[in-house]
Amino acid sequence: KLASRLTPKQANMSSAASTSPAPQPSSTSKSPQPESPITVLGDGNEQNDDNDGFVDEEIFVADAKGFPAHMIPDLYTEPPPIRDALVTETSRVQDKTVDVCLPYLTGEEDGHLVYNPHGVPSLEREKHIGFLHKSLGRLPGGFVAADASRPWFLYWALSGLVLLGEDVSSYREAVIETALSFQNEQGGFGGGGKQTSHLATTYATVLAIALVGGEEAYEVIDRDAMWRWLCSLKQPDGGFQVCVGGEEDIRGAYCATVIITLLNIPLELTPASPAREGGLVNLLAGLGDYVRRCQTYEGGISGQPNAEAHGAYAFCALGCLSLLDDPRRIFHRYLNVPRLITWLSSRQYAPEGGFSGRTNKLVDGCYSHWVGACFPLIEACLSPASSGSEPAETATAAATTTHKLPPASETLFSREGLIRYILCCCQDETRRGGLRDKPGKMSDSYHTNYVLAGLSAAQHFWTLSLPLEEPAVPVPPSPEPVANPPEWSVLPLYLADGREAGGDDEATAATTLFNQSDRVRPVHPVYALPQEVVDTIRGYFFIAKEGA
Ligand code: FPP
Ligand code: K
Ligand code: ZN
Numbered sequence: 001k002l003a004s005r006l007t008p009k010q011a012n013m014s015s016a017a018s019t020s021p022a023p024q025p026s027s028t029s030k031s032p033q034p035e036s037p038i039t040v041l042g043d044g045n046e047q048n049d050d051n052d053g054f055v056d057e058e059i060f061v062a063d064a065k066g067f068p069a070h071m072i073p074d075l076y077t078e079p080p081p082i083r084d085a086l087v088t089e090t091s092r093v094q095d096k097t098v099d100v101c102l103p104y105l106t107g108e109e110d111g112h113l114v115y116n117p118h119g120v121p122s123l124e125r126e127k128h129i130g131f132l133h134k135s136l137g138r139l140p141g142g143f144v145a146a147d148a149s150r151p152w153f154l155y156w157a158l159s160g161l162v163l164l165g166e167d168v169s170s171y172r173e174a175v176i177e178t179a180l181s182f183q184n185e186q187g188g189f190g191g192g193g194k195q196t197s198h199l200a201t202t203y204a205t206v207l208a209i210a211l212v213g214g215e216e217a218y219e220v221i222d223r224d225a226m227w228r229w230l231c232s233l234k235q236p237d238g239g240f241q242v243c244v245g246g247e248e249d250i251r252g253a254y255c256a257t258v259i260i261t262l263l264n265i266p267l268e269l270t271p272a273s274p275a276r277e278g279g280l281v282n283l284l285a286g287l288g289d290y291v292r293r294c295q296t297y298e299g300g301i302s303g304q305p306n307a308e309a310h311g312a313y314a315f316c317a318l319g320c321l322s323l324l325d326d327p328r329r330i331f332h333r334y335l336n337v338p339r340l341i342t343w344l345s346s347r348q349y350a351p352e353g354g355f356s357g358r359t360n361k362l363v364d365g366c367y368s369h370w371v372g373a374c375f376p377l378i379e380a381c382l383s384p385a386s387s388g389s390e391p392a393e394t395a396t397a398a399a400t401t402t403h404k405l406p407p408a409s410e411t412l413f414s415r416e417g418l419i420r421y422i423l424c425c426c427q428d429e430t431r432r433g434g435l436r437d438k439p440g441k442m443s444d445s446y447h448t449n450y451v452l453a454g455l456s457a458a459q460h461f462w463t464l465s466l467p468l469e470e471p472a473v474p475v476p477p478s479p480e481p482v483a484n485p486p487e488w489s490v491l492p493l494y495l496a497d498g499r500e501a502g503g504d505d506e507a508t509a510a511t512t513l514f515n516q517s518d519r520v521r522p523v524h525p526v527y528a529l530p531q532e533v534v535d536t537i538r539g540y541f542f543i544a545k546e547g548a
Contacts, residue, residue, distance in 0.1 A: 040136055040153040041174045072119035076105045076351045076420055090360050097362045100439045101352045104424040109439075111429040116515055121423045123455075123518035127433030128448060129164050132157045135434075135445040136171070148191030151182060151204035156449040158211040162530060163452040163520045172212040179205050179220045187222065187229025197229060198243045203255035206262060210529055210537045218540050223263055230256055231270040236278025238286020239304075249303040250294050253287055254316035257323045258527060260284070261483045262534070264541040281479060284324060288476040291317045292334040298359060299339030311347055311357040311371040314340070318377040322526045325475040326486040327381035328468045333477075341378060341412060347371045353417030354425065354438075355454075364437045365426040365447050368418055368454020369528070375413045376462040376525040380488075383464060415458040416495055419514055422458070426451045453523050459514070460522045461491045488531070490522045 079098055084091065103109035106119070113121035135157045146153070154175065158168045182189040182205055188197025189205040209217045233241045233252065240252035259265065260283055267283045269275055280286055293305040294317060300309025301317040321330045331337055347355040347367065354363035355371040426435045426447070434443025435451035465487040475484045495513040524531045 040139065040150050040157070041171070041178050071117055072106065073416075076119075076353055076417070077102070078351060080350060093362060097438065098351060101363070101421075101425050104439055105351060105353070105420060107424075113424070113427060113429055118513050119424075120420060120514050121427065122515050123423060123520075124427050124429075124433060125164055125518070127428075127431070128435065128452075129161060129166055129433075131428075131432060131434035131443060132160045132164075132445060132448060135448075148195055148201070150178075150192050151189060151201040151208065153445055154178065154208040155204040155211070156445040158208055159523075159528065160445065160449040160452050162211055162533075163449070163456060163523065165521060168211055169213065172214055172217055175208055175212045176217050176220055179209055179217075183220065183222065184229075185222075185225065187225035187227070187232075196243050198246070199233065199240060199252045199255040199259075200242060202226075203258055206259055207527075207529060210262065210533050213533065213536060215540070218537065221263060223265065223541070226259070226263065227265050228270055230260065230265060230283060231273040231275070234269060234273050234275035234280070234283055236275050236280065238275075238278075238280065238288075238290040247304075250291065250301065250313050250316045250320070251303065253290055254320045257284070257287065257320045257483070261323050261485065262527070262537055262541070264538070267480075267482065282481060284476065284481045284483060285479055286476075287320060287324060288330065288334045291321055295335055295340065299336065299341075299343035300358070301340070309343060309358060311344075311355060311367050311374070314344060314374050315370045318374050319526045322377055323483055323485045324481065325471070325484045326464065326468055327377055328383065328464065330475070331378075331381040337378070337381065344371060344374050344378065345412065348413055348417060350417065352421055352425070353414065353419075354421030355418070362438070363421065365422065365435055365451040365454070366437065367450075368422055368426075369450035369457065372413070372418055372454040372457040373525055373528070375411075376457060376460075379412055380462060380464050380525075384467070411461075415493065416513055418454060418458045419495070422451055422455050423514065423518070452520050453528055456520045456523045457525070459493055459519050461493050462522075462525050463489050463491070465489045485526070488525065490531070492519065492522075 079095075079102075104111070104113075107113075107115045113124075115121050135153065139153075158171060158175075161168050179189065181193040182191070182195070182201065184190060184197045186197065188199070188202040190197050191201045195201075206221065209220060229244075230240075232244055233256065235241060235248050237248075239248045239250075240256045241248045242252045242255075260267070265283065269281055269283060273280075275285075278286070291301075294301045294303070294307075294313065296302050296307070296309045298309045300311070301314040302309050303313045317335070318327070318331070321327065321334060324330055346359070347357070348371075349356060349363050352363040354365060355367035356363050357367050357370065422435070425439050426437075428434050428436055428443040432443060434445070435448040436443040437447055441447075471484050473482050473484065475481055521530055523529060524534050527534050
């Protein structure tokens, strides 16, 4: 944990900050774009009758603003005090990244963000909403390379809009038509019409369907074909190939587990499933052991056994396990949790405040989710495990009140650091809007969604609603496991005077680190969807299966 106290800021800004050149936004480039050949929404039969891309290239010039007052801890305004003397390409790009972030963190960057007295800018909500709506329209020609990611573009934009408080049900008809054009008779969704089904694009399509909601959207999904297709991807070692004949990795394990639990897919393996050669009979069997084999010597999680640990894969691992059983039990069964915490904690950097994806690499806004969302899961797995010492009523009451202060020891990352990185460094300050990897990078819908999801993780506190009970039904490593995910509850967090605090009184709100109007919606720590979206689609398919 990066401990920090709010101290009055010195009158002089740090020399490193004041000598840093202000980065030029890269969105000023005027390279002409060819006519757009793709749109994210639609069945592929639309006419392209104009070529107006969605990228706004003008810079929005606002009045110069003063420095934020005195309230930024030195941790976020000074270069790191401890440095490795060895200079390499790695240390040079790290130094450059600090140089490019510091002016934004101190408020010296002559940009257009509006800082509060804590030196935290406000969320440019309307600009980001506008950016995401545009991203669902026609895209510039360069996006042809991303044609197989149309389901992702759909999910990122809809999810980002929902995080920002928008109602996306007006996209329902378009999502239905689009998703139908992605679906294959053999089950699953491809990245576009006539493309092979893939677990990542199926995951993204299912999430997009969940976000627009409604029976007509849910009924797009051919669950029987989906079941057969998932069984054809299940491997004898417990993992999943991402497509028939494709690579087996932990993205597959996470995406498959999300799809299976959201849609209540039957767990019995088809006779033709390759996993039967390993003696498996169940779609969820062997997943815990597969995840275990992906933990590396560093303590983090790699995409497949014996590869390099990366934050995105840590989230996939913890998300997958959290859907199989209660994190308080299953994380300890399959992972070395202390070593994982060490690795995850090492991802957060100062002064930047954000997370990197792997050892010796740079902060990037998208890891606000991939790494940031690991912390609610890890924090939950360390919460009291036994119902013996604590009556059930107490635990339930504590989880539902908005006034409970989470003990500081339950917060294992610097929420303040992450919020500062996101609001200072990740917002496109031009009229374009959207969120980004780091200053100098273009915003895009992927970063917009995952930066906002990370902001949500920093602004909320998730707890497991009930004490850990012995499961009534077998969970992994049983040969016939069922998914036994716990119930989650969420509290809004108020970060006041450097403390993590809960409470919704006005006095607290007035002194908080971030403006209360800048709170984004809570997202379920495993599904990366609002909880009611998860509950509604799971409720629908639970009934669908019981009736079938
Ligand atoms: C490295 O990229 C990135 C990876 C090795 C994995 C990225 C995977 C995801 C973001 C998502 C996977 C999850 C699902 C659900 C599909 P890089 O070298 O460009 O970035 P880096 O320098 O930050 O590591
Ligand atoms: K990156
Ligand atoms: Zn990124």
